[in-house]
Amino acid sequence: MSNDNQNSAAQESVLLSTFYCGRKRFKLYFHRNQIVWDYAKPPYAQHSVSIEDVISVQYKCVSTGPGNDVAYDPYYFIIHYAEQKKPNVWRYNSLTLRHCDALQVSSWVKTLQNHLQKFCKRPKRLLLFVNPVGGKRRAMHIYERYAKPLFHIAGIDVSVIVSQRQNQIRDFLIHHNLDMFDSIACVGGDGTVSEVFNGLVMRECRLHGIDPDEAVAQLPRPSMPIGIIPAGSTDTIIYCLHGTTDVTTAVMNIILGDSLGLDLVSVHDDTRLLRLYASILSYGYLGDIAHNSESFRWMGPSRYEYCGFKNIMANKGYNGEISILCDEDNIEQAKCCGRCDQCTSQQNGVSGGKKVDRWKTVRGKFFMINAANISCACIRSPYGIAPYCHLGDGYLHLVLVRHTSLINNLRILSRYAKRTYTTDDLPFIEVHRAKEITFHANDAVRSHWNCDGEVQHQSDIHARVHCQLINVFTRGSTMAVDDESNNKCNFCRFCKI
Numbered sequence: 001m002s003n004d005n006q007n008s009a010a011q012e013s014v015l016l017s018t019f020y021c022g023r024k025r026f027k028l029y030f031h032r033n034q035i036v037w038d039y040a041k042p043p044y045a046q047h048s049v050s051i052e053d054v055i056s057v058q059y060k061c062v063s064t065g066p067g068n069d070v071a072y073d074p075y076y077f078i079i080h081y082a083e084q085k086k087p088n089v090w091r092y093n094s095l096t097l098r099h100c101d102a103l104q105v106s107s108w109v110k111t112l113q114n115h116l117q118k119f120c121k122r123p124k125r126l127l128l129f130v131n132p133v134g135g136k137r138r139a140m141h142i143y144e145r146y147a148k149p150l151f152h153i154a155g156i157d158v159s160v161i162v163s164q165r166q167n168q169i170r171d172f173l174i175h176h177n178l179d180m181f182d183s184i185a186c187v188g189g190d191g192t193v194s195e196v197f198n199g200l201v202m203r204e205c206r207l208h209g210i211d212p213d214e215a216v217a218q219l220p221r222p223s224m225p226i227g228i229i230p231a232g233s234t235d236t237i238i239y240c241l242h243g244t245t246d247v248t249t250a251v252m253n254i255i256l257g258d259s260l261g262l263d264l265v266s267v268h269d270d271t272r273l274l275r276l277y278a279s280i281l282s283y284g285y286l287g288d289i290a291h292n293s294e295s296f297r298w299m300g301p302s303r304y305e306y307c308g309f310k311n312i313m314a315n316k317g318y319n320g321e322i323s324i325l326c327d328e329d330n331i332e333q334a335k336c337c338g339r340c341d342q343c344t345s346q347q348n349g350v351s352g353g354k355k356v357d358r359w360k361t362v363r364g365k366f367f368m369i370n371a372a373n374i375s376c377a378c379i380r381s382p383y384g385i386a387p388y389c390h391l392g393d394g395y396l397h398l399v400l401v402r403h404t405s406l407i408n409n410l411r412i413l414s415r416y417a418k419r420t421y422t423t424d425d426l427p428f429i430e431v432h433r434a435k436e437i438t439f440h441a442n443d444a445v446r447s448h449w450n451c452d453g454e455v456q457h458q459s460d461i462h463a464r465v466h467c468q469l470i471n472v473f474t475r476g477s478t479m480a481v482d483d484e485s486n487n488k489c490n491f492c493r494f495c496k497i
């Protein structure tokens, strides 16, 4: 029988038995990749789980004595699975079943385990970095409490490295042998994720003999997918990927192994690559906040509120000239959920046929310039600065905010905080879909660039999108905005993104 025929025969075959779950009898069957269980007697209440959502299938363990010895009970087995409780949020659940015939149990365990083995993209040997100082300094606790038990159930062998200093994760990834791992993950905020992305791409450049400082270099794509467990202050990247910053959801997305390509943007000055970013590059208002807040570190996270307030009141404008390599398409007002047509066509190598990209130049005095690689949505701003920016279409959204009155600046910030986001009616905001941009400051008074939360001191830069340069574990999100988002407004919600 050919492989195709064998596969379809396996799909069509039905496994059917009656099991006990506690004292209740269940009819259990497995057909067309669905595990379905129902009470054997009325009132019937059918439940089902797709094999794609099953984490693992195991015999139940029983203690065999006063020591730590355990043995498998041949009459019980457990199905561990992920369950979607509300849009975008995944939870762990399990079903323990008993049968008086051990052969029945072993037949189910073997069949289901064989099916699970087909998911070869699921991580098995994971290198995981923990940033102990990001966010509320709870990354280690988050790992121990939420991630470790689930990785154990999934049978993933995890090697943990706790970072000791800034850029240690990046340096480790560039220089160490990673042959014994099939995936990388991190527990931290956007800065930590950015270190992982930069480290992996720089590593590929080193291995392929590519000079990343060449502004025109085609950067090589790292093969290992990356998992992100949020433990930062903003966690924009993970919010844009999953539509939530829920930790269990993030862990489930790693375990289940689906991934998609995420664009990265390289930022160069005249001579070298400054860094790659995944969320946003900002000049003006947000650049100033990132720069000024450095001297107020002693204030903790409230330094951003303080500097945000000061900067909005100062209402500075910066003269500059931006050249934009863009297409003529209007920006389609549809949110990207990771599996949209635009990103999928890029993944399949189908580039948008007739599109013609052309350079154009915009000059003026700007309150802020934002080059968003993703929507930059986060809990406090459920639509983000660039709500229609895609995760993997090869374009960034350049949001130019002209220098105007203080009242208008406040209008912009309050719009960003709203669920019903739109800036179409604000004439001082324009959005361009770009593959490449260059910026030249036309004034002695200059701002700084805020690149994924890190300050860049060079003001004249060149940025280029690298389509789906990195693979991240995610099943994508639905369009629904997560409940945890709120409408609170403060002056500096974007300062770290």
Ligand SMILES: Nc1ncnc2c1ncn2[C@@H]1O[C@H](COP(=O)(O)OP(=O)(O)OP(=O)(O)O)[C@@H](O)[C@H]1O
Pocket: 131, 132, 133, 134, 135, 136, 163, 164, 165, 166, 167, 188, 189, 190, 191, 192, 193, 195, 231, 232, 233, 234, 235, 236, 453, 496
């Ligand atoms: N051991 C360490 N000591 C000091 N800094 C570190 C250490 N490990 C990592 N870092 C740096 O800490 C910075 C902040 O971390 P991270 O971005 O994860 O948290 P955050 O800023 O609170 O979150 P977010 O970026 O989502 O707002 C990063 O730039 C990272 O390089």
